[in-house]
Amino acid sequence: MKSCDKLIDAGRRNFLRGAGLVAAGTAAVTVVPAGQDARANTARVTYPSNRLANVADLTTDDPMPIDYPDADSPAVLIKLGQAVPGGKGPDGDIVAYSILCPHKGFTLTYEASDRTLNCPGHYSRFDCEKEGQQIFGMANQSLPMIALRIDGNGDIFAEGVDELIYGRTSNVL
Numbered sequence: 001m002k003s004c005d006k007l008i009d010a011g012r013r014n015f016l017r018g019a020g021l022v023a024a025g026t027a028a029v030t031v032v033p034a035g036q037d038a039r040a041n042t043a044r045v046t047y048p049s050n051r052l053a054n055v056a057d058l059t060t061d062d063p064m065p066i067d068y069p070d071a072d073s074p075a076v077l078i079k080l081g082q083a084v085p086g087g088k089g090p091d092g093d094i095v096a097y098s099i100l101c102p103h104k105g106f107t108l109t110y111e112a113s114d115r116t117l118n119c120p121g122h123y124s125r126f127d128c129e130k131e132g133q134q135i136f137g138m139a140n141q142s143l144p145m146i147a148l149r150i151d152g153n154g155d156i157f158a159e160g161v162d163e164l165i166y167g168r169t170s171n172v173l
Contacts, residue, residue, distance in 0.1 A: 047160050047171075052077055052096070055089050055154035061112035066096065068146055068158040073165055074099050074107065075146055077156065080115055084129045088148040088156070096146035096158065097132050100166040103139035117143060132163075144171075 047069045058064060063076035075098045083092035097117060099108040106121035110128075116135070117126045124137025132143030144163035150156050165171050 047158070049149070050158045052148075052156045052158055055079075055094065055150065055156060058094065060093075061110075061115070063110045066158070068096070068098075069161060069165075069171065076110060076117075078110065078128060080129060082129075084131075086131045086145060088150050089154075094148060094150070094156065095128060095131075096148055097126070097128065098144040098146070098161070098163075098165050101139060102141045102143065102163070102166050103137070105166040108143075 050068060052066050052068070053064055058077065058079040060079050060081035063078045066075050066077050067073060068075050075096055077094065077096045079089070080087065080093040080095065081091075084095065086095060088094045097108075099117060100106075101108055101119040101121060101124055103119065103124055104121055106119045108117040108119055108126070110116075111118055115128045117128060117132070119125070119137060119139070122138040124139040125135050126139075126143040127133045127135050132145045134140075134142050141163055144161045144165050146158050147160040147162060148156055149159050161171055
């Protein structure tokens with residue numbers, strides 16, 4: 001039986017030509033006009049500044065339950081007792097995280113002995129001393145960390161969230 005190599009080559013040629021046209025069209029669509037910020041087209045959510053507590057209300061390794069950005073988003077405010085990346089306050093040791101596991105939304109629990117937030121569902125673990133970085137488990141992102149601001153009176157304010165909170169389509173500032 002005789003094969004027809006020309007049909008295979010024509011198929012490859014047409015595929016590559018079509019792929020080139022698609023790539024060129026995509027590049028043309030994503031070009032940002034001069035003087036325009038590409039981030040201006042990104043959908044972002046703005047949250048109000050919410051007072052959470054005062055520095056004096058916190059005890060080392062005793063997480064304070066909070067809801068941020070709203071009542072459907074449980075989180076914790078934690079004083080770790082030593083300066084950490086992203087930590088706020090006079091000692092640089094105050095952090096806040098969503099406690100909804102980014103994998104399936106299970107509620108995380110705090111383990112003071114190693115300063116981690118842990119998922120009872122699929123055993124993901126997140127390091128509170130390293131900006132919520134995942135250290136084990138099924139999750140595919142770090143924990144959403146809540147941006148904090150502390151004023152001159154020691155009042156702690158939530159200002160935004162740096163990762164997508166489980167179950168939401170947008171919330172990143």
